[in-house]
Amino acid sequence: MTTPPKPFEALKHLADNADASARAQEVGAALNAVPELQKWLRQLRQDAVLELRADGLSHAEVGKVIGTSRARAQQIAEGRTTGRRVASEAPEEGSNAGA
Numbered sequence: 001m002t003t004p005p006k007p008f009e010a011l012k013h014l015a016d017n018a019d020a021s022a023r024a025q026e027v028g029a030a031l032n033a034v035p036e037l038q039k040w041l042r043q044l045r046q047d048a049v050l051e052l053r054a055d056g057l058s059h060a061e062v063g064k065v066i067g068t069s070r071a072r073a074q075q076i077a078e079g080r081t082t083g084r085r086v087a088s089e090a091p092e093e094g095s096n097a098g099a
Helices: 006-011 020-032 034-054 059-066 070-078
Strands: none
Touching: 020 034, 034 059, 034 070, 059 070
8 A cells, every 4th residue: 555545644654764764653653543543533422413403403313414323323322332442441440321
């Protein structure tokens, strides 16, 4: 792959470093930050969905706007994820989060 996916074009500079060791270090640091990036992006999406809900859209309408189902739009609004959670996001033991 010669270019990153469209939302991440600003990271193209990582491939341009001629020094392989520096490039590996920079890319490694970026990879290590992916869980935090995902957490941040999920929060941005949840905030946007909640804003749409506050504007009066139903979960079904929000789903259409963001290209997903009504059920998934509701899950996003509630802060629920699908699939495996990143360990840093898992509810603390003994908490009622996710119940």
